[in-house]
Each structure stands twice: as structure tokens, then as C-alpha cells.
Amino acid sequence: MNFILKAGPVIIPILLGSIIGLAIILERIWFFSRTTKTNPRSFSERIFYSVRRGDLQGAISSCNEYIKYPLAIIFKTGLERWALSSQEIEKAMEREGNNQALELEKFMGALATIAAIEPLLGFLGTITGLIKAFMSWEQAGANITVSALASGIYEAMITTATGLAVAIPLFIVYNYFVARISVLTQGWTDYSLRLSEVIAGVKKENSSQK
Numbered sequence: 001m002n003f004i005l006k007a008g009p010v011i012i013p014i015l016l017g018s019i020i021g022l023a024i025i026l027e028r029i030w031f032f033s034r035t036t037k038t039n040p041r042s043f044s045e046r047i048f049y050s051v052r053r054g055d056l057q058g059a060i061s062s063c064n065e066y067i068k069y070p071l072a073i074i075f076k077t078g079l080e081r082w083a084l085s086s087q088e089i090e091k092a093m094e095r096e097g098n099n100q101a102l103e104l105e106k107f108m109g110a111l112a113t114i115a116a117i118e119p120l121l122g123f124l125g126t127i128t129g130l131i132k133a134f135m136s137w138e139q140a141g142a143n144i145t146v147s148a149l150a151s152g153i154y155e156a157m158i159t160t161a162t163g164l165a166v167a168i169p170l171f172i173v174y175n176y177f178v179a180r181i182s183v184l185t186q187g188w189t190d191y192s193l194r195l196s197e198v199i200a201g202v203k204k205e206n207s208s209q210k
């Protein structure tokens with residue numbers, strides 16, 4: 001409480017931003033751990049194997065077993081459109097992939113905004129603190145003392161340090177999430193294209209046998 005009182009009113013939005021940022025990070029960590037547990041490579045090979053054998057229902061059932069995972073949802077979207085052309089299947093999986101990517105990117109804009117605003121709030125606290133210190137100096141005149149300036153200087157330094165201390169880790173975590181999302185979505189795209197190729201190959205083989 002003494003720390004907050006010395007930092008002045010600007011510390012309140014800084015601390016509030018840190019709480020919201022931490023809440024977003026914890027929620028995203030939980031979401032990522034819940035939706036990306038499965039090994040995409042082994043899961044994909046399982047689906048490809050079923051499709052090559054002509055076991056469409058088996059492949060869809062496998063997707064249903066992992067329906068919480070984005071790749072399973074994307075694959076199921078493509079498999080359920082088996083009768084359509086390869087281009088239509090690809091587009092359907094691409095649309096679903098975009099929808100799943102939006103779920104991964106949820107709250108990322110808010111986290112980036114908080115990380116950008118925190119140091120600005122700290123600098124605002126620096127200005128208000130310096131204004132406070134100079135006002136004290138003006139009132140005291142020639143009788144100015146260090147203790148009279150201390151309150152404003154405390155406010156300036158504490159808010160700046162706190163704003164940066166909050167913004168730096170938030171910015172690091174935000175960039176980690178962005179990189180992770182990029183890797184995941186690229187993987188979905190690659191596996192979706194492979195599934196489309198497998199489906200096209202099976203269809204071609206069935207057609208030639210007829």
C-alpha cells in the first residue's frame with residue numbers, strides 16, 4: 001500500500017493492466033495445452049492410412065475421438081465433403097483452418113495492446129511526478145529541500161520502472177504465442193494439403209478400377 005501511495009494514481013491502471021495481461025496469458029496457456037496435446041504427425045498418418053484403405057467412416061470416427069483438437073476438426077470437415085472436388089475440399093478445410101486460427105489468436109490483440117500501453121503509462125507517471133516535484137519546488141522557493149521533492153520523484157521513478165517491468169515480459173510472451181500460432185497453422189495447412197492429395201489419389205484409383 002505504501003508503494004502504491006508513493007507511486008500516485010497512475011500506478012492503478014498499470015497494475016490493472018498487469019492483472020489483465022496475466023489472466024490472458026494463463027487462459028491462453030490452458031487453451032493451448034488443451035487443444036494441442038495430440039501429436040499431429042501420428043494423428044495425420046492414422047487418418048491417411050484409413051483413407052488409403054477406403055475406410056472413410058473409420059477416418060471420421062478417428063477425427064471424432066480427437067474432436068477437441070483443431071486438426072481433427074479440419075480433417076473431419078474435408079472428409080465429410082468426400083463427394084466434392086479436390087478444390088472444394090481444400091477450400092472447406094482452409095476455411096475451417098482459418099476459424100481454428102481465430103480461436104488461437106483470441107485475446108492476442110488485447111495482450112499486445114496492454115504490452116504497448118504499459119510503458120506509456122509509466123512515462124505518463126514520470127511526467128506527473130516531475131510536475132508534482134516542480135510544483136513543490138515552486139511553492140518552497142529558496143527553502144526547497146530534498147524531502148519536498150521526494151514525493152514527485154518517487155512517483156516518476158516507480159511508475160516508469162513498474163510500467164517497463166510489466167511490459168517487457170508481456171511483450172516476450174506475446175511474441176512467443178504469435179510464433180507458436182504461426183507454426184501450428186502452417187502445420188495444419190501442410191497436413192490438410194496432404195489429406196487432399198490422399199483423397200484425390202484414392203478417388204483416382206477407384207475411378208480407374210471401374
